[in-house]
Amino acid sequence: QQSGGTLNVGLTYELDTMNTYSTGFLADAQHTVIEGLIAPDKDARYVPVLAKEVPTLDNGGIVLSDDGSKMTITYHLQENVKWHDGEPFTSADVKFTWEAVKDPAFIAESKDGTQDIDSIDLPDDYTVVCNYNTVKPNFASTLFTFGIMPKHLLEGTDLNTSSYNETPVGTGPFKVAEFVRGQYVVLDKNTDYWRTAENGDALPYLDRLVFRIVTDSNTLLTQLQSGELDMAVSVPYGRASQLEGVEGLEIIVGPQLSWGHLDFNFRNELLADVNVRKAVAHAINRETLIRVQGGFPIAIKSLVLPIFDLYDDATPEYAYDPAAANALLDDAGYARGGDGIREKDGKRLSFAFVIQSGRADDENVQQVIIAQLKEIGIEATADNKAGVAYREARYNGGYDLIYGRWITSADPVYSTFYGSEGENNGQGYSNPELDVVFARLENTLDAEERKAAASEMQRIIAEDLPAIALTQGVSVIAKPVELKNFVPNPTNMTNFVDTKEWYLEG
């Protein structure tokens, strides 16, 4: 392992802020600067960072209340951690982070988890006791995992306009040297980083990390080819083949906690008919979808990815079977009209199909699905939306069909997608039976119980089909051959959650 070197990484989105809580994107660059108490590793399991250990029931970090309805989580903090400005990191910073994010005046992209905590006690400088008002099996995926903010710098300031958003002070291996909006952010090695390698080397190895903003995917590829960029972590599937044979570059496929899904809008009465949904499920050939995405994704049948313990392989599957799909629709009384599109009672099976525009892979998937649906007499018309418009449509049900890819934390909460009150449920889908199962799943820390509930959930979703789980995503990473110790991370904490050990060889 040698230290030194600069790594130029391409970011395909317009970096809006360096604050992990207010960015609208996955916080690639931010995670090299700001550390959380714990973080997911390459297998989506939590490991301690600023905390000395991951709190569990077993190690006493989590204590359930007598009636089992609440929990208390205690973190023991590392004691030798310093902020980039040299101030010591203490439990006050943790509490401040909770208060700051919770503050309604702070306009944050993610406030998840702040409401679940009633209060925080700080018995000493290195102990944090969080009193939850509920039981949250997924507590680790929110709040303190995203990062801790320095109280001594931020207390009393307006976080919305603070310079923290450009040059955050963190405890991570890299410090922000320069953030030029629209161009790049330069991160320099934190020479006082609190961790060292197992062999005693000072960390991090890299001198400098540069994230360059290249929003146009053509330009991104061009820059990788011309060597102006060393690395990109989300090369579109369809484009990966273009990087084959580029000198000094290698393509790594990492797992990703993401899955592509086709959702139905239940406000559309035609789609409220389960026969139509099932016909759609039979009409889609995942194999084709995978091929159109460069062969990268993996076919799935359940929204719970096989990597998780909760996955149940017995979940029913809808095989690609256009004949069955046609039969379903025929039986349900949808007859083909003159143009080959089915209709019933004067209502055509014609749907607006939304995806996020500008994402080549999704666009291709959409085109294939449109073509496959046409085979069984269903018309889908592309109605693609960009940026916030897409999210708006997704949240408000501004679509008939929507294809998207969720990327989750290491312990996803599924009710957010398909629970009647789920915050990401824009479909207008509501199944009381399923809600009960979600409640079971999400209010216990008992592994057996959770597993059973999850199986039930997977079965119901497969049968009732509010959405079709199509493929599991992977991340296609282009990286320099010389970059070593790079371990892809499958979670939404991004591949940059652990950069301290990366080094360039030669």
Add this chain to the structure above:
Amino acid sequence: MAEPLLVVEDLKVHYPIGKTLFKPGVTLRALDGVSFTVGKGEVVGLVGESGSGKTTLGRAVLRLVEPTSGKVQLDGQEVTTLSAGDLKALRSKMQIIFQDPYASLNPRMSVGQTLAEALMLHKIGTRKDREQRVGDLLEKVGLPRSAAARFPHEFSGGQRQRIGIARALAVNPEFIVADEPVSALDVSIQAQIINLLQDLRRELGLSLLFIGHDLSVIEFLCDRVIVLYLGRIMEMGTAAELYSNPRHPYTRALLDAAPVPDPTVRRERITLKGDLPSPINPPSGCVFRTRCPYAVEACAEVVPPLETFESGHRVACIRSHELDLRKPLS
């Protein structure tokens, strides 16, 4: 003098210039109180330098520009207050002929269409009749009937001028304003058009307000002549009287300045200094005084009224009695 067909009284046309939201602008007095009459069957000439308001007068009479104030009566009917509908009816009584034979015909319409439009607008004749009448009109102005199918660009300047005259004649007007109809033509062609106008006048008993700047043409064609300067009448009278006995220094200067096509003649004459002053800022008193070789201090004080001399000869000059402009200057 014949019974008046057209009576113009104290006619004024003022143009506002350069007025914007942020600027008051000024007034251009193109015509500033002009009164005269044109008798039935009479040809009245209008002369003056460029910018003196001749065209403005011609158009104001036809209400092609809105007069600022004053009266215009045709055949006893007040023109300036007519409604749009009545005005249209009046259009068949008075017409206009233009100077530029190129700009005065619609290049996209055939000659026949141009003439037929005039008939149609005044509902003269049936559709079939009109074809006949168009042919007749063309013959009347000395063009073959076949010209109806052709387009203006296929004709020479003189021929176009004939078409313009035919258009004016189409509605059988009693009165025509001819705005320099021969100025743009070659001398040889000019004579043809003058003859045509003479013929038509005789045949149809037309009254004409003939605008021109060639004094010999005016003298040849007109019964009476009006001399205009900076929007005011300087002198008017019968052609014979005015040419032989000019009483206004300006008239005299104009007559002197006109070159005579006779190399044997060498005259003494008044040469005017300088150019026409701006109608935005006309001189006080007599507007001509700044260029007048006879100007005295009094000229700056009052606007000289039009004084009448023998046989309707009228002059706006306070010194018209004392000056004898018939004699050459010493």
Add this chain to the structure above:
Amino acid sequence: MSLGFIIRRILGAIPLLLGISVILFVIIQLAPGGPLDMYAENPSVSKEALAQIAARYGLDQPVPVQYFMWLKAIVVGDWGYSIRTGRPVLDEILLRLGPTLQLGGLAMIISLIIAVPVGMISAARRGSKLDGTVTVLSFAGISTPVFWLALLLQLLFSVQLGWLPSAGYQSIGDGSFLDRLRYIIMPASVLSLATVASWSRFIRSGMIDVLNQDYIRTAYAKGRGEKAVLFLHALRNAMIPAVTVIAVDFVTIISGAVITETVFAWPGIGRLFMESMNGRDYPMLMGLMMMGSLAIVAANIIADFCYAALDPRIRYD
């Protein structure tokens, strides 16, 4: 050209700007959804928080009131806050203005350097082979899709030949003049293509008009040679009408940079605009559109002043 004229001309632009701001405001108000929609379905943002955000941006007021609030603020230089970054709109715009002005300015210089002589020669030799070639080329320039050309150039100069960086503003840690030049040259050339073409056409036709004027014949009759006539007599007169076009086109160049900046990852106004579009950052969009319109209005005023300076016939007082 008097001070009075300058002041009047500038004052005269105020109603225009008001009109523009009303239209932009209405468009943005009419757009389906609003900036707060991005929070509406997020249960972690409470109702009170939402109301607070709305109040912060004045979104709880009726539209006309919002307009006047906005107007009042903008007059004193407060262009509001970006919803996306939380930073003042004006700061964000000014931050991005520099790179865009550099790009647009260079494109403009390139355009002028090429278009003026080309247009002049083409006019002086009209009907010749050279003129024919120039004509076809300029039409081709006007007709080429910019982004396509940009891609072809990147492919050629960056990937194949490796001479120029394909995109970006400067090398990190370098940023010397030469370094920046290497970055700017390709986008500026692409950006100038259309203007080179259209200006050379414009100057050609303006020049032809002027060369047909009587005073050109007068100059020849004085004994002037062709070059002197072209430069001393024709050029200035031909440039007078061109001034307006050039001034207004400068803004067109800059708004055309939306595409160029996207392709070349240029950190300017155009990209900011695209970001704001995708983020439905209404205050920012409003600010950007207003800034663009302001630039056009200013360009027109400047063109008028240049006109007055170049053409003594026009008296502004």
Add this chain to the structure above:
Amino acid sequence: MTDQTTPLLDIRGLVTEFSTETGVVRAVKGVDLTIGQGETVALVGESGSGKSVTSLSVMRLIQKGVGAITGGEMLFRTRSGQVVDLVKQPENAMRAIRGNEIGMIFQEPMTSLNPTQKVGAQIAEAARLHQNLTRKQAWARAVEMLALVEIPDPARRADVYPHQMSGGMRQRVMIAMALACNPALLIGDEPTTALDVTVQLQILELMRRLQREIGMGILFITHNLGVVAEVADRVAVMYGGRIVETAPVRELFARPSHPYTRGLLDSLPVIDHAARASGQGLRLRAIPGSVVDPRNPPQGCDFNPRCAWVIPACRAAVPALLPVVPEHRARCIRWNEVHG
């Protein structure tokens, strides 16, 4: 007064052609014209007869590519006494002649001056170009010239732009510019046509005075016979690209010997007071027909379609310029009947 032996300018058989979309147009088809030193020759003729093209040919200002001199010679006696053929002069030699040895004034005073240059500069330009003057000297010369053309307050007037002057003033500026280098020949292409009669008179008197003082030869193009009578020593009448008659001015008016000249004089509106009183004779004797179409000229004599004296021989060939009396020649085979 005129130097008969070596004329200032001797044009022989000048032919100028234009190529147009509809074919080649012969605008000037063999013009012979001489101008003696200090002589004023008036060139009259109707629109399109080739007057302007003749004058531009003398200046060699026919636009390249559009038209060209295709025949004849133009012998010009320069100040140094040398006789050169202007047709054959190389362009740079022509440049030294234009504005220097030959000055020219155009019809439209409104458009013939560069609107964006001060009039002083425009006059000075001519002087500087040919006389090696410094900027200052040239300006002084310009002011001097303005004074010469009777512009009041010349020093101040040199400093204004053309649009700030009236039409008559501008024409004076044009004259000042043309005369800045004391040319031997001044060509005026309808220099007074666009002006009011009162101003026309001023300009004519000015030109007469200047000729007396400077002594240059003048080629004065006009279509106004009145002006011809005022200014000319000799007249040449053009029709259809040819000179059809040439004579000293009194001789021409007294004995027009070509039907066109005759027709021109006859068609002038002159009051016959007696006829008027009797109601007769209110008609003019106009020339029938219209001007020649240069694309489509008639066979033989150009005037034959409009001529009252036409006989078959007129259509057979273009008549030669026949001498009527010494110095008076007419291109008509029946000249002696015409002027009778």
Add this chain to the structure above:
Amino acid sequence: MTDATVPAAIAPASPPQSYWRRVTKRFFKRRLAVIGAAFLILLGIVVTIGPMVSPYSYDYQDFDLLGMPGPMSAEHWLGTDELGRDALTRLLHGGRVSLAVGLAGALIAGIVGTLVGTVSGFYRGIPDIILMRFTDVMMSIPTLPLVLLLSGLFRPSPPLLVAIVGILIWMGTARLVRSQFLALREREFVEAARALGASGPRLMFRHILPNAIGPITVASTLAVGSAIMLESALSFLGFGIQPPVPTWGNLLNSASSWLSQAPWLAIPPGLLILFTVLAVNFLGDGLRDAMEPRE
């Protein structure tokens, strides 16, 4: 020679020539313009008929060819895109859409512009002030961003997109028509018609408009080019017409990713946009020469 008022002879040989006949004659002398017109006609025919005779529909996917652009072959003359669709069919169909957008956009711009210019230039006064201030306002908002803003915020359907494109490029035509009207309404033949009692609509539509038709036609022709370019730019930025409906803009957009590997996908739509707009420009320029000859 007593009566001098002899009817002047008119050259008898040539038949009467209307304006259009002369325009046509002049037009056919402009080589580039004729080439441009011929190209456009040919293109029109090809994009109309092409998709009908093509064995594929524009959205037919051959799932066997999925994943990578397919090479040019006997079955697929211009290859296939990464979704296994026939590139030629899509190119031709895209031509239909792009040309339709261009024509319709220009038509709207032409109609709106002419209407505004006509009213403004003819009636002058208050209507003129109002309309021209409005035109000024519209002209002072940068076009491309405004189009992007509108199509980004409203996600228009194709007809709406056409309307947006049209509505944003009418101002030039309006100014032009107005200036034509202002100049023409002072012409003597209009004055003559007025003197004959012709009023409003007749003066406007019979006398003035036909004489302004040259510049209007030219402007509208050139607007077709602008509209096509604008659509392709919108599509390139992802705000245009949605796939799978092809337009040259979105074909170019999606093919540009494969530029280095499958240039046969990206070159044709780019060239077609270039050539079509070029042809339109040649045509417009030729029409200008033919309709408004400089004497």
